[in-house]
Amino acid sequence: MSVPAPIPESAPTATAAAGLNESWRGRYASAVMNTFGTPTRVLVRGAGAHVWDADGNEYVDLLAGIAVNCLGHAHPAIIAAVTEQLRTLGHISNLFTSPAQIRLAETLDALVFPGAPQASRVFLANSGTEANEAAFKIARRHGGATRPRILALENAFHGRTMGALALTHKRAYREPFEPLPGGVEFLPAGDVDALRAALGSDVAALFVEPIQGEAGVQPLPSGYLEAARELTAAAGALLIIDEVQTGMGRTGAWMAHHLLAPGVVPDVVTLAKGLGGGMPIGATVATGEAAQLLGPGQHGTTFGGNPVAAAAALAVINTINKEELLKRVTELGDRWAAQLADVPGVTEVRGVGLLRGVGLTDTVGPAAEVAAELEQRGFIVNPPRPDTLRLAPPFVLADADADAFTGVLTDILTRRAAA
Structure with missing residues (x-):
């Protein structure tokens, strides 16, 4: 697979750019029609399956612009x-x-x-x-x-x-x-x-x-x-x-x-x-x-x-x-779905390839709250239903990122179920 574009040297850091998210969000609310609500983050750059916000925080993008960025961000072939x-x-x-x-x-x-x-x-x-x-x-x-x-x-x-x-x-x-x-x-x-x-x-x-x-x-x-x-x-x-x-x-x-x-x-x-x-x-x-x-x-x-x-x-x-990404989508999707199905608090994993719906039990609370916690922990997903998280990551998602998400989701759902 192609190597993601390098991170620009001029990219903001967490210390240098702290507070920029809120500043930009305020300007958004004043200038943009309220058809989406005010976004939680202002994203400024991306590379592969990772994105960074205006405060320098890094996230694994498991939504890919809602199933759009199939090759991830800043892919050299598209550029x-x-x-x-x-x-x-x-x-x-x-x-x-x-x-x-x-x-x-x-x-x-x-x-x-x-x-x-x-x-x-x-x-x-x-x-x-x-x-x-x-x-x-x-x-x-x-x-x-x-x-x-x-x-x-x-x-x-x-x-x-x-x-x-x-x-x-x-x-x-x-x-x-x-x-x-x-x-x-x-x-x-x-x-x-x-x-x-x-x-x-x-x-x-x-x-x-x-x-x-x-x-x-x-x-x-x-x-x-x-x-x-x-x-x-x-x-x-x-x-x-x-x-x-x-x-x-x-x-x-x-x-x-x-x-x-x-x-x-x-x-x-x-x-x-x-x-x-x-x-x-x-x-x-x-x-x-x-x-x-x-x-x-x-x-x-x-x-x-x-x-x-x-x-x-x-x-x-x-x-x-x-890059034989159809094969990659199948192999990663099957392995990841099996892994996620074993997470306590998950009822089922629906879908095929790298379009997956992760069903949640009532004991872990609304999917929107789980998605918000995941974002705080550095993973972008979305809740299309009150009991479901949707995963639609770039096809170039690394195994390590998928495994890290599974670990963080396990931690969040375990803690929420025990609360």
Whole structure:
């Protein structure tokens, strides 16, 4: 694996920069819209799986920008690709194209639909929610006037823009912005009978995540994706798989559905997060009829597919291949999950590869409090549910860092259970 970038000599130290976190946080609260609350830390630099805050405190980043920084921070391959691209072209709009955009589209076609008999095509955007907006439009074009219904799953999260939000189940996210784009119905996740009953000739598409990340890293039951493909095909509906969080190697395969449901070929796959390794990029990849549904003027983006983001994505894919990181994700993920499952206070470890949900017993208190203690001890995680910690670290995470986290988590949960 590549050596992380060196730490700059000018980086702040704990003694020289003490108090800068609070100063920056105060300025943040005054200048930035309160959509996230005030962040707990102001991060100033990173190298590999480690980051430093404005006061010089070091953390092991086990969240990777919510499954984004798959190669860690300041990876030399991404730095080199972005720097070289910026020397030639940065932004050109989609009135023109670039070799980087074309190469990335060709690469994603082959990566998402390996060996598929039908042609596939890519729409490049800037984020996961935008990728799902494009997929929503594809579903609407497929459905037309005769197929107004779109199916999604309970506990789904597909984004926060209006179309993607209509596909997102959590009421707290949806209610402030209703009425949302209509026609979306939610089914119990993993319930094949409910899916069979809901599907009919008036359904345009079914949206699913192979592993529901915001629900606490909940994989769909074995056999569900296979049944979904069979039933949607029989009903003439599209199967759209959201791989925004699970794709690009996060589970140890390029796509989670390649691993969890081999042989299933969806109509549309959406990507983002790890695709750019930290650069903002999303992709909607469609095959067969679905690849032909959006025509000129029916969708667009100013920044999507720009040469810099495309170059970064190509560097991510090349590095994952070159450094055999899919194998690394599988081996570390399996070993770490087994280790974490033995920690007192842990009920189960869900997920695959390096996307894991660590379930906690009631005796150790809310996951948010545990996450806050872990941050104080130098580990960044997040609690997507009151009883779950989510781990989505860089693929370059060292064994020693994973082991250190297990030790600190054991200490925290043991002490909390005894309190």
